[in-house]
Amino acid sequence: MDWGMKNRLSRVFKPNTGKTVMLAVDHGYFQGPTTRLENPRKTITPLVPYADSLMLTRGTLRNCVDAVAEVPIVLRVSGGPSILSELSNEEITTSVKEAVRLNAAGVGMSIFVGAPNEKQTLVNLGHLVNEAEEYGMPVLAITAVGKEMNRDARYLGLACRIAAEYGAHYVKTYYCDKDFEKVVDGCPVPVVIAGGKKISEKEALEMSYNAIQAGAKGVDMGRNIWQSDHPVAMIKAVRAVVHENATAKEALEIFEKESKK
Numbered sequence: 043m044d045w046g047m048k049n050r051l052s053r054v055f056k057p058n059t060g061k062t063v064m065l066a067v068d069h070g071y072f073q074g075p076t077t078r079l080e081n082p083r084k085t086i087t088p089l090v091p092y093a094d095s096l097m098l099t100r101g102t103l104r105n106c107v108d109a110v111a112e113v114p115i116v117l118r119v120s121g122g123p124s125i126l127s128e129l130s131n132e133e134i135t136t137s138v139k140e141a142v143r144l145n146a147a148g149v150g151m152s153i154f155v156g157a158p159n160e161k162q163t164l165v166n167l168g169h170l171v172n173e174a175e176e177y178g179m180p181v182l183a184i185t186a187v188g189k190e191m192n193r194d195a196r197y198l199g200l201a202c203r204i205a206a207e208y209g210a211h212y213v214k215t216y217y218c219d220k221d222f223e224k225v226v227d228g229c230p231v232p233v234v235i236a237g238g239k240k241i242s243e244k245e246a247l248e249m250s251y252n253a254i255q256a257g258a259k260g261v262d263m264g265r266n267i268w269q270s271d272h273p274v275a276m277i278k279a280v281r282a283v284v285h286e287n288a289t290a291k292e293a294l295e296i297f298e299k300e301s302k303k
């Protein structure tokens with residue numbers, strides 16, 4: 043792996059723990075002004091000091107994040123359909139050159155295994171890896187987003203492994219209660235989990251804890267942080283799980299204490 047690639051990865055995966063708390067704020071690229079992300083700047087600004095990276099589109103980056111912010115950027119570079127149409131019909135919408143210009147530490151795109159446009163999104167991933175490697179730019183493959191997929195270890199393991207085989211440098215997927223360690227074991231690159239729909243803070247911290255215990259290298263979490271009534275308290279609690287080996291119970295205590303401030 044070349045120096046640029048390693049350097050960019052180490053900006054996202056903190057070298058002292060090898061793990062990461064990425065803040066996902068890219069939802070508007072197909073969902074529009076999602077609840078609590080209606081005004082991205084308002085949502086993002088208080089969380090920036092606690093995020094190991096922001097995962098977002100170039101539009102939100104340019105308009106809603108100050109260029110002096112020191113937080114590493116993982117740029118979503120795929121898109122196409124909105125929530126009103128077939129989600130899997132994505133193409134690459136932002137070039138790697140643009141990601142370099144924006145000083146990104148990585149690029150991210152979705153693949154849709156088992157969906158109508160599976161092949162198109164996997165070929166997109168192959169092409170993106172080809173282009174990104176010319177620039178030493180790590181590629182995050184985002185798996186298992188979609189409607190009625192059965193998100194069990196078999197399906198998630200299939201999607202993550204395929205992403206790694208195409209050359210993704212790390213993979214984001216959903217957590218599943220049963221056999222998540224098999225998903226991680228079968229994927230030769232780091233796995234981070236998305237949070238999914240908003241659940242209670244207790245449940246989200248338990249999920250994060252279980253994922254880390256099963257070998258995940260962190261989270262790329264959105265709604266379970268910024269849809270919380272206390273988003274800063276929540277990201278601090280998630281950080282404790284990811285970087286400080288806190289149990290879910292200890293992290294919940296952090297959340298409760300911090301949410302009273």
Ligand code: 5RP
Nearest residue numbers: 066187236237238263264265
């Ligand atoms: C959607 C995404 C989101 O970033 C991802 O779903 C993570 O956010 P959340 O924790 O809210 O699920 O990539 O395509």
